[in-house]
Amino acid sequence: MAQTLAVAKYLNNLHVKKHGRAMDQMKMHKMMYFSQRESLMISGNPLFNDDFEAWKYGPVLVNVRSEYLTGHMFDGEYEELSDTEKELVESVYKRYDEYDAWQLSTLSHAEHSWRQARKGLVAGEAGNEKMSLTAMKADATREFLRRKGVVLA
Template sequence: MAGRRRTFCMECRKETAYALHKTLITKTIREKEYQFLITTAYCKECGCEVGVKGILDYNAKEIDEQFRKAEGIISTDEIEKLGKIYNLGKAPLSMALGFGEVTITRYLAGQIPSKEYSDIMRAALSNTKVMRELLESNRDKLADAAYRKAVSAIEELDALFSVPSKMLMVISYVFEQLGEVTPLALQKILYFVQGLYFSKYEIPLFDDNCQAWVHGPVYAEIYDMFSSFRYDPIDDPRFELLKGKSTNLNEKEREVINLVVNTFGIYGGKVLEKITHRENPWIDAREGYLENEPSQEEISKEAIKDYFVSVRTKYDLNTESGIMDYIHNMLDQA
C-alpha cells in the first residue's frame, strides 16, 4: 500500500490519488458478533472506496489480531517466540506442550487456537516452571535431544532471571510503558524510580543496591542481564518471560513509575547519564576516582533517599511538570 498512493477508481474511471482511513465494520465469527477497525482506501477526487493492492490481506491481518485480542488468544508472533525461547522446533514444541505433532505448524500457518490451548501456550511463555512441568509430563513423546535442548534453555532462562522479583516487576512495567528502551536508559530509569519513590514514601521500592560506574548509577545484575545489547534497544524473545510480571505492583508503585517514564523516559540514555552526573549520590560515591576510571563503589540507598528528599523541597515531584522543571535545570548545568 506504500508508494505513490494512486489506484484506479471505478467511479471516476481513471487513476486517481487515494487516502487511507480506519473504518469500523461488524463481522460474525463462530456465531458471535464483533466490531473491527480495518484500513480502507478512498478516492481523493470522488470520495468512493477504491481497491488497493494488498489491502485485503492487510485487513485479514487486522481482523485476526483484533479477534485474538478480544478473545485473549495468543498471537502467531508469540507462538514463534515460544519455540525460540525453549529452543524447540514446531513438532517437538507441539509434543512438549501435549498437543498433536502438527498443531503448532497449523497455528503458525494462521489457524486460531482454542482458548484452552492458547492458555497453555501463554502460561509456558510466561513461566519456565510451567514449561518444565509440561516437558516432564510429555517426556515420553520427545526425542532425547529435543528434551535436553529444552531443559538446557530453561536452566539458562532461570539463571538469566534470577534477580529479585520486585526489580523484575518494575522492569516489566517499564517495558510495557516504553515499548523500546536501551540498557543505559533502563539503568537510569530504575535509579530515578528508586529516587522518586524514596522521596515520596521514604522507603525503597526495591532492595537492590546500585554502583557508581563511569556512566552513572548501575544495578550490576541488571547490567549482566542486558549487556549483550550494549547501546541498542533491548529486543530478545527471551524477555517475553517478563510480560505480565508487573501485575503485582500496587497503585503507589505504578504511579511513581509512570511519573518517571513520562518524564525521564522521554530522553535517551546519554542525556539521563548527564543528569546523574550532576547529582550528589553518584558524585560522592565517585570521590577520588578519575573521570573514566572504573569503580564498583556502592551508592547507598540512604544517599539516594537524602538527595531526592532534598530535591522534593525545591520541586513538585508529584507532577510531571515539576519533574520536567528539575530535568531542565539539571541539563542546563550539564
C-alpha cells in the same frame, strides 16, 4: 516492596507501548535510579531492594544489566506491581522519557549519591562502588525541595 526486575519489566513495557521498541540498557538504569529516588522522596522507602553501583556513566543495577545480556530480558515471572507502584513508575517515565540515555546520564552525574560513591576516581574511570541509600535519600530531599522552588546552593 517491588521486585527490581518487575519494575524494570514495567518500565520496558511502557517504553515498548510508546515507542515500539525495548528501552536501551543505559536509559533503563537511569530510569530505575530516578524511580528509586522518587519512591524515597514520596514515601521515604525504597521501591525495590537492590543496590546501585556507581559506574562511569551513572548508576547501574547489576541484575538488570544481566537481564540485558541474556538476550531474552524480563521473560521471568515477577510479582505484579501494586497500583501505587505503577503510578510512581509511570510518573517517572512520563517525567524522563523525553531524555535520551546520555542526557539522563548527565542528570545522574549531578546526584550526590553517585558522586559520593565515585570519590577518588577520575572522570571516565571504571568503578563499581555501591551507592549509599542514605545519600540517595539526600538526593530525594534535594529533588523534593527543587520541585517546591527552593534554590539550593
